[in-house]
Amino acid sequence: MIRLAHFSDVHLTARPMGWAGRDLLTKRVTGWFNLTSLGRGKRFQHAPTVADVLRRDLATRGYDHLVFSGDATMLGFESEMKLAAKVLGVGDLSLPSAIAVPGNHDVYVASAEKGRIFEAAFAPWQHGKRVGGADYPFATKIGNVWLIAVNSARSNANPIDASGRVGRPQLDRLRELTATLDAGPRVVVSHYPILEPSRKPEPWFHRLRDWDRVRDAAAACGVGLWLHGHRHGWYVLPAGADLPFPTVCVGSSTQSNRWGYHEYSIDGWHLKGRRRVYDPAAAAFTDADTFELKLAGEPRQS
Template sequence: MRFLHCSDVHITADYFSLPLRKLGWRRWLALAELSVGGRSKAYARAPQTLATIARDADALGADHFILSGDITAYALEPEFQVVRESLGTLAEDPRRCTIIPGNHDVFTPGSHRVGRFARHFGHLLESDLPEHRREGPFPFVRLVGEEAAVVGLLSARVPFVPGLAHGFIGPAQLDGLAALVKDPRLAGRALLVVVHHAPLTHQGRADRYFHGLRDAQALFQLLPGPRYAVLHGHIHQRYHHPATAERPHVFGAGSSTQAGREGYWLIEVKDGQVVGGQKHVPGGALH
């Protein structure tokens, strides 16, 4: 089986054409990152790149498409709309597609309060085993074929102030995940657990305190060995840490639409185990 994993596509609206009063103070601070920091230019072609990646899912025979958060720049309604348009029919079917929110998708209290992510992608948070939900729809489970399942977790929280970009899963979701792992209906299946924040950096270390996944070790304790993989984004680097006896595979998808760094993972599952992955660039070519 094949799973296409991408992340941090950051579809970006034209912020400089919008009235400042509609943006709010949090996005005012982000204007420096968009302009001086070059983020607006880096993601100018993100919609086209994301559409290409979605087509690759069919062309490469992927059984399931996974996007591990930060689908928008700063959680504006038009950004969510463009993500949905770029993915086309792929985003209509939970059997084919899993998307979770990242911290940029809950960037303001208002975007979180009105459920902007759920308005466009809430149907993808449905669960085949809903009794294991503990925090809203999380964790949710998607059974894929006969030998795999995708599990979605929420780590993205509304930041107290911009710049605090850490995440946590929390004891409730971890309790649901623990029950899920023991569920006999998942016996013999590989589990691909999707979370936005990185449990490990590309160097194999914990991320910075105000940027990383606070309860990464608690997550790893529930998922030892090659039956499991944690798929994440947040860090704009693409890497794979193979599983050990104590922890799962870790796949960081990087920023899949960033100019000059475009790409994604094609992850292979065989006989109920995660056996590895290949890096691809949009258009289906190998790195």
């Protein structure tokens, strides 16, 4: 049995951010307006404190590995990324090893995506088996479980477009990579969900654009579970006719009154999950909801 901790969407920011003239022609302007005037900043006003408590919690509960599914920052500035990596304890030897993927806020503009600022700041959490020289996907084995990082985030110029895409080249690499993996449950870590809680795709401006192609490719690659963030409320979708493997959204770990993270115990193809939520009065995370899932792909007994 292995024990994992899954957290996401911490949305930390820095002062100063590091604005440059070219940023005035990007969606960072509308993002900043949302942050300062439309309530986003208020919803995450306690994020630095909660993230600090989160890091200390992750260091003391005996996890075998950590899972971070993206959105470390607000606007994808390098200053935010470096601060987030420091607050979350990237490279801190008192923490368990970890796997991390970027969220859409981490590649908020094209310069952040092309400059690979997430990959630079979170490099200690990006070790794994790859094919070719591409950053994604990559896989690492913890116990008998393969954790597979798939990047579903992309930069978008349209201010209202928060959609993602995995893309055919990465799916081709996923097929090549998984063909080399030995036996064991295969768990994808990505930012975007396949389906929303209603078991339908998200609206076009927020969804994984190639969700159906990704779903089918992941199933063909033997993926048994999809872990993600992006949506700030947590939910669990068991496998069904529309979804060949279960998915778990951990939600935001630092947004006020939604803050929490998950711990998973995986024994064979069976997962027991527990949600831990932040208690402001105690300045600590405490146990909350529990759930169980059967991972897809369990070999039949001969």
